[in-house]
Amino acid sequence: MECRAVVSSLSDYLDARNIWESDDEVEQIETHLTNCPTCRNLKLELSEIKNASRELPLHTPPTALWARISKAIETEISTENGSARRTQNASGWWGWMNSRKFTFSLPQLAAAGAFAAILIVAGISGIFGEKPSQMNFRNAQGSLLLPEEDEIKANLERRLGAINARKAQWDLERRSDFEQRMNRIDESLKRCRNMLEDNPNDAGRQEMVRALYDEKRQLLEDVERLKW
């Protein structure tokens, strides 16, 4: 896989989206990331941005704000076009917006696009994203599929929370390595849970999900025992 292809897929990969045509595609990305330090660094930086955006506070604007904006636009319309034009444009500011011709240069469009993308990512992360203590965990789970799943989740969350609190002191390589391993287990967990959802009484699939939770617990226990 080439760098360009990996870079364009990184965002989806980090979001653990199920958009891949095959498991091989994920494997190809992971193999490339293992071998290419440039892409690995980029992935790390994107992870950092994603994690940092989760920390951003979610501001809910006061209800009066939109009314004030709307009023300000209306006022501007009336100032520019006069009372006669205002009467003609019965649809208000939206009509005014439609009637205007906006022209932007390519760099302006690119900048606006990037800004919009950041706002969307930050907004989505703020609304739906997890706190760092829950990172890599809730993604892999929806409703409970095992009778003891609540207990398992609580245990893992507690351990992961304690580790995340210490992670800021780790160097980049260690953090990247740990997160990569966790993500890989989470991916498998998600896949097996999806299969179990299709047939919740399949004892074999239940055992597979249990084994993956246990693998995750093992990894967290390793880090605890290593005193990172």
Next chain:
Amino acid sequence: MVKEIPSSTQSSKSAAKFLSALTAGFLVLNASATSSGAQTFNRAFAVSPEKSELEVVNQAGTIKVTAGANPNKIVINARHSDGAAKINATQNALGKVKVEVTGRGKVDFEIAVPASSSIDLLSYQGAIVVTNLAGAVRARVTDGDIQIDGLRSARVDASCTQGNVSFSGEVLPSGRYTLKSFSGRVDAILPADADFKLSASSFRGGIDLGAFQMKFDKNSHQLVEASHGAGRASISLWTQEGSIHLRRKP
């Protein structure tokens, strides 16, 4: 209770020419080790063979544990090339020996223990090799292989996240054997007359039962539940992405 073996020799200020020459010779020999950056760590602990316990926590490097000639001693030899790694070996009041590596750097251990010792080993990066023991074995590697040979133990728990796990040894009637790897291969080489109940699960790589004639409860590409003989011991093999191979001991 603790006996230390000195790891380096200091030059003597003695006037005796013979000793001076000997010391100089030793320093010359030692210089090669220093120039390559390697340092050694050697320690021995007196233990009771019936209650011998060892725990090793290593950040990176190989851990080799084997049955030693002396049934009353745990002898630790380690070699590390990075000064940032610090090795701490202690023994508690119950006689359990704990070896812990902190800091970054690779440390390779070669440890001799009484054959009946219980051991608990962890290495984040590096292999674990256990040979000829009869006590409980717990081996855990995040990134590396686990190889267990010539075992006569009733309790084995070996798992790695990334790496292969292989086991070769006796299957005791009351034994419980768990071998797991998230992304590697799992191999178990067992006596032809072994008496066990098997649970083997491989999500991706498949399960190969070799020449064992099993009585199946479940038999699919991803999951096998079966017994061999009277099914007294319990063997559990799991890998998410690798394959499972059962072989008869020649």
